[in-house]
Amino acid sequence: MKTLNSNLNLPLKWISDGNEAILRAADKPIVVMNEFSAGNALFNFDGFAYSIKKTGTWNSTVTIEREGTVISTMKTSFFKNTGLIEMANGNQYTCRVKNAPLVKLYFSDSNHKEILYYKLDASSSPRTLFEIVDSSINDYDLVMLLVLGCFLFRGMVKESDDANLIILLAAGA
Numbered sequence: 001m002k003t004l005n006s007n008l009n010l011p012l013k014w015i016s017d018g019n020e021a022i023l024r025a026a027d028k029p030i031v032v033m034n035e036f037s038a039g040n041a042l043f044n045f046d047g048f049a050y051s052i053k054k055t056g057t058w059n060s061t062v063t064i065e066r067e068g069t070v071i072s073t074m075k076t077s078f079f080k081n082t083g084l085i086e087m088a089n090g091n092q093y094t095c096r097v098k099n100a101p102l103v104k105l106y107f108s109d110s111n112h113k114e115i116l117y118y119k120l121d122a123s124s125s126p127r128t129l130f131e132i133v134d135s136s137i138n139d140y141d142l143v144m145l146l147v148l149g150c151f152l153f154r155g156m157v158k159e160s161d162d163a164n165l166i167i168l169l170a171a172g173a
Helices: 139-158
Strands: 012-017 021-024 028-035 040-045 048-055 063-066 071-076 082-087 090-097 104-109 114-121 127-132 166-170
Touching: 012 127, 021 139, 021 166, 028 139, 040 139, 048 139, 071 139, 082 139, 090 139, 104 139, 114 139, 127 139
Parallel strands: 127 166
Antiparallel strands: 012 021, 012 166, 021 028, 028 040, 040 048, 048 063, 063 071, 071 082, 082 090, 090 104, 104 114, 114 127
16 A cells, blocks of 8 residues: 655645646655545555445535445435544544634544544635645555545635636645
């Protein structure tokens, strides 16, 4: 497996053009994601193909699979702003959404320690930012949370300041 932590001292950024989003550390692509419909996407990481599928409206589930094996599952409720993420390795994380003053999507570990977040920034022109707050979790889980965050936030990303080339900047380490 590629080691992501060795690249965390570099600025990470998502570059999106149309239906493709690429997570880069400097000029090195780490993840390439392609959206093929509103609730589904494919991505490549470390030589493997993965799929993301969102099902349900009231009680939705987002599943990441690799070659038919479930890697992670996130379950949410319509009446709550929280999702529980369970990884195949047994690790659990929480995804929360805050809407004040602008939307922020963040991920925490089982001890409620923030790992990373995506947020909308409108200081000069609307853009999406993300930051890795704590990179001490294992590389694989961190990549899956980064991809899940981009997938969940993609609607706002597409409405960002430049519809043809959207750059999501990260504070990286």
